[in-house]
Amino acid sequence: MHLFDFLQSLNFIGLLRVYPRLSAVIDILTMFNNPRKDDTALTGYIFMAPAIVILGIFLLLPIIMAVVLAFYKVQLLGDVSLSFRGLRNLLRMMVDNRVAIALKNTAEYVVIVVPIQTTLALALALILNSQIKAKNFFRVILFLPTVTSSAVLTLIFMWIYNSNGLLNHFLNFIGLPTYNWLGDPNVALNAIMIMNIWSTAPLYMVIFLAALQDIPDSIYEAATIDGASWWDKFFLITLPFLKPVTFFIVVMGIIGTFQLFDQSYIFSGGSGGPNNSTLTVVLLIYQYAFKTLDIGYAAALALMLALVIMIVTLIQRYLFKEESAT
Amino acid sequence: MHKKLLLFVALYLVSLITFTGCSAVKPTAENDIVTIRLSGWTANPNERQQLQEVLNKFTAKHQHIKVKYEAIADQYMDVMKTRLIGGTAADVFYLDAFEAPAFMKYGVLEPLDSYIQPEFNLGDFSSRLLSAFQYQSHTYGLPKDFSTLALFYNQQALSAAGISELPQTWSQLRSYAKKLTIDKNKDGKIDQYGFGISPELARQVFMIKAYGGELVNAKGKATFASKKAVKGLQILVDMYRQDKSTVQPSDVGTTSGIEMFGQGKVAMVIEGAWAIPYFQDTFPQLQYSTTELPKINNKKGTMAFTVAYVMNKQSQHKQAAWELIKYLTGKEGMKSWTKGGFALPTRESVAAELGYDNHPLYAPFIAGADYATIWQAGETLPTILTNFNNQFISALLGEQPLLNALEIAQATANKEIALAE
Numbered sequence: 202m203h204l205f206d207f208l209q210s211l212n213f214i215g216l217l218r219v220y221p222r223l224s225a226v227i228d229i230l231t232m233f234n235n236p237r238k239d240d241t242a243l244t245g246y247i248f249m250a251p252a253i254v255i256l257g258i259f260l261l262l263p264i265i266m267a268v269v270l271a272f273y274k275v276q277l278l279g280d281v282s283l284s285f286r287g288l289r290n291l292l293r294m295m296v297d298n299r300v301a302i303a304l305k306n307t308a309e310y311v312v313i314v315v316p317i318q319t320t321l322a323l324a325l326a327l328i329l330n331s332q333i334k335a336k337n338f339f340r341v342i343l344f345l346p347t348v349t350s351s352a353v354l355t356l357i358f359m360w361i362y363n364s365n366g367l368l369n370h371f372l373n374f375i376g377l378p379t380y381n382w383l384g385d386p387n388v389a390l391n392a393i394m395i396m397n398i399w400s401t402a403p404l405y406m407v408i409f410l411a412a413l414q415d416i417p418d419s420i421y422e423a424a425t426i427d428g429a430s431w432w433d434k435f436f437l438i439t440l441p442f443l444k445p446v447t448f449f450i451v452v453m454g455i456i457g458t459f460q461l462f463d464q465s466y467i468f469s470g471g472s473g474g475p476n477n478s479t480l481t482v483v484l485l486i487y488q489y490a491f492k493t494l495d496i497g498y499a500a501a502l503a504l505m506l507a508l509v510i511m512i513v514t515l516i517q518r519y520l521f522k523e524e525s526a527t
Numbered sequence: 528m529h530k531k532l533l534l535f536v537a538l539y540l541v542s543l544i545t546f547t548g549c550s551a552v553k554p555t556a557e558n559d560i561v562t563i564r565l566s567g568w569t570a571n572p573n574e575r576q577q578l579q580e581v582l583n584k585f586t587a588k589h590q591h592i593k594v595k596y597e598a599i600a601d602q603y604m605d606v607m608k609t610r611l612i613g614g615t616a617a618d619v620f621y622l623d624a625f626e627a628p629a630f631m632k633y634g635v636l637e638p639l640d641s642y643i644q645p646e647f648n649l650g651d652f653s654s655r656l657l658s659a660f661q662y663q664s665h666t667y668g669l670p671k672d673f674s675t676l677a678l679f680y681n682q683q684a685l686s687a688a689g690i691s692e693l694p695q696t697w698s699q700l701r702s703y704a705k706k707l708t709i710d711k712n713k714d715g716k717i718d719q720y721g722f723g724i725s726p727e728l729a730r731q732v733f734m735i736k737a738y739g740g741e742l743v744n745a746k747g748k749a750t751f752a753s754k755k756a757v758k759g760l761q762i763l764v765d766m767y768r769q770d771k772s773t774v775q776p777s778d779v780g781t782t783s784g785i786e787m788f789g790q791g792k793v794a795m796v797i798e799g800a801w802a803i804p805y806f807q808d809t810f811p812q813l814q815y816s817t818t819e820l821p822k823i824n825n826k827k828g829t830m831a832f833t834v835a836y837v838m839n840k841q842s843q844h845k846q847a848a849w850e851l852i853k854y855l856t857g858k859e860g861m862k863s864w865t866k867g868g869f870a871l872p873t874r875e876s877v878a879a880e881l882g883y884d885n886h887p888l889y890a891p892f893i894a895g896a897d898y899a900t901i902w903q904a905g906e907t908l909p910t911i912l913t914n915f916n917n918q919f920i921s922a923l924l925g926e927q928p929l930l931n932a933l934e935i936a937q938a939t940a941n942k943e944i945a946l947a948e
Contacts, residue, residue: 280634297943364777384775386924472916473917477917491608494612
C-alpha cells in the first residue's frame with residue numbers, strides 16, 4: 202500500500218487542492234487502507250462490481266426481458282412497436298401444430314437418447330476401469346468425440362449418412378437394409394440420435410470413471426471373500442455407490458437433450474427436416490425469433506421450454522430422493 | 528460511513544460515464560471519400576470475381592466513392608433482417624423478389640422514385656420483373672438479373688435411348704423419363720434415372736396454376752389445396768411413386784438438382800441459368816443442352832426468379848448508394864455483370880446486345896421470360912412455403928394422398944398466418 206501512502210501524503214500537503222475531484226478520488230481509494238469492519242463488505246462488492254455489472258446486463262437482463270416479452274407482440278423490423286397480448290401467446294402455443302410436433306420430437310429424442318447414453322457411458326467406464334492393457338490410449342481415443350465441435354461432427358456425419366456413403370455401404374455389406382438417412386422423415390431423427398449418443402457418451406463416461414475410482418477396493422475384496430459373483434458385486438456394490446453420479450448424469454442428459462438445436466439445424470439446413478421430422482423446440486424458437494421475427498411468441502415458447510425442463514428435473518429429484526430414503 | 532458510500536457511488540457513476548464516453552462514435556468526415564457497403568450472396572468464387580470486376584469499374588468512374596463488398600455466406604435473409612433491426616445493415620444489398628413484399632411493407636427500404644432520372648430509362652426494364660419490386664406505386668428496387676427454368680437434358684443419354692425429339696408435353700416427358708431410367712451395368716441398382724426434381728414450392732407454382740389453381744388469394748391466404756392444383760402436381764407424384772423414374776437429390780446421394788445431373792445420375796432436370804456456369808466449371812465433359820419446359824394443359828409455363836438492388840432506408844450515404852445502384856443496374860454495369868452468364872439481364876436492350884436470345888443454351892430461358900410466373904406472392908409466402916414443402920415431400924413419399932397433403936399444408940399455413948396477426 203505504498204502507493205496509497207504516497208497519494209495520501211500528496212493530498213495532505215495540498216498539492217492536489219487545485220484538483221478537488223482527484224483528491225476526492227484519492228480519499229476514497231485510501232480509505233481501503235484502513236482495515237475496518239464496515240469497509241470489508243464494501244471492498245468485496247467493489248471487487249465483484251465488474252462481474253456483477255456484466256452478468257447483470259448480459260445474463261439477468263435478457264432473462265427478465267424474455268419473460269416480459271413473452272406477453273407481448275413485438276414488431277422489430279421497420280418501426281419498432283410493442284403491443285400487450287397477455288395470454289394470447291399461450292393460447293397460440295396450444296393450437297399451433299408445429300409446437301406439438303416439436304415437443305413430440307424432442308420428447309421422443311430425450312426418452313431414447315438419455316437411457317442409451319447413460320448405459321453406454323457406464324459400460325465404457327466399467328471397461329476402462331478394469332485392468333486392460335493400453336488403458337490410457339483407449340481413454341484418449343474414446344474421449345475424442347466429445348472434444349470435437351458439434352458443427353464439425355454433424356458435417357462429417359452428414360457425409361457418412363449420404364445415400365451412397367459409408368454407413369449404407371457398411372449395412373449393405375453385412376446384409377442389412379439401407380436407408381435414406383438424410384431425406385426420409387422416419388429415420389432422420391434417428392440419425393441425429395445416433396450421432397449424439399456417439400458424441401456425448403464419452404463425456405459421461407469420464408464422469409462415471411472418476412466415480413468408479415472412488416469406490417474403495419476393500420469392499421470388493423470383502424465381497425469376494427464372502428463368495429459374491431461379478432453380477433452380485435455390480436448390482437449390490439457398484440450401482441448403489443454410483444447413484445448420486447447417475448442422478449447427475451441423467452439430469453444433465455435430460456437438460457442437454459431438451460435443448461438440442463445445432464445438430465438438427467445443420468442436418469435440416471434450418472428448416473426442421475424432411476416434413477418437420479427433425480424439428481426440435483429450440484429450432485422452432487429460432488425459426489420464430491429470427492426467420493419470422495415474431496420475438497414475443499418465441500419468448501413465450503422459450504419460457505414454456507424452461508418450465509418443462511424444470512418440471513422434469515423436479516420429478517426426477519423426487520424419484521431419486523424417494524429411492525435413497527428407503 | 529454513509530458519506531463514504533455516497534462518494535463511492537459518485538465515483539462509480541463518474542467512471543462509468545467517462546469510460547462509455549471514451550468510446551463514443553466519432554462523426555464521419557463529410558469530405559472527400561465516401562465508403563458505402565454492399566451486401567450480397569455469392570454462389571461460387573467465379574461470380575464473386577465477376578462482381579468485383581464490375582465494382583472496380585464503378586470505382587474507376589467514381590473516384591470519391593469506395594465500395595466495400597460483404598458477402599453473406601449462409602442464411603442471407605436471417606442475417607439481413609437481424610442487421611436491419613440492429614442498424615448495421617449495408618447501404619445497398621441484394622433482395623430476392625420472394626422476400627421483397629415483407630421488406631417493402633415494413634418500410635425498411637428507401638423508395639427510389641426521387642432518384643431515378645429520365646436518362647436512366649426505366650422503361651428499358653422488363654415491366655413484369657420491375658413490378659415485383661414496386662409497392663403502392665413506389666419503386667423500391669431495381670432488378671439486376673433474372674433466370675427462368677428450362678429443361679436440361681443429357682444428349683448422350685437421350686441418343687443412347689433412341690430419343691430424337693424433345694418432349695413437348697408433360698406426358699411425353701413422363702414416357703421419356705421411363706425410357707431413360709436404366710440399370711447400365713445390370714447389378715440390380717439403377718444407375719441413371721430419367722428425371723430429377725427438387726420438391727420445393729419455388730419450382731412448382733406454375734404447375735399449380737396450369738389447370739387454374741391459385742397459390743394465394745388477394746388477402747394472402749393459401750389456396751393451393753384445390754382439385755385444379757392437384758391435377759397439375761399429380762403427374763410429379765406419379766412419376767416419383769408409380770413409375771419410379773424420378774428422384775430427389777438426396778435419394779442418389781447429392782445435395783442439388785444440378786449436382787445429380789452433372790454426375791449423370793439423372794438424364795433430365797429442370798434448372799435455372801445458374802446451372803450453365805456451374806456445368807462449365809465442374810462438369811466440362813458433360814454433353815447437354817436446354818429447351819423450354821414441356822407444355823402442361825397445352826399451355827407453356829415456367830418460373831422466373833429475380834433479384835434486385837435495394838437501398839437501406841437508414842443509410843447515411845444515400846446519394847452515393849444511388850450512384851452505385853444506378854451503375855450496377857445501368858446499361859454498362861448490367862452488361863459487365865451478365866456477360867458472365869450467371870443470370871440474364873433485365874434490361875431488354877442489354878439482352879439484345881449480348882445476344883442471349885440467339886445463344887443455343889440461353890435461348891429457352893429468354894423465351895420463358897414472356898410467360899413465366901414470378902416467384903413472389905406477398906409477405907405470407909415464406910410461411911406458406913415451409914408448410915407446402917413439408918407436406919409435399921410427405922405426399923411424394925407416399926405417406927398420404929396429394930390432396931390430403933395439400934389440405935393439411937394449407938390449413939396449417941392459414942392458421943399460422945391468422946395467429947401471427
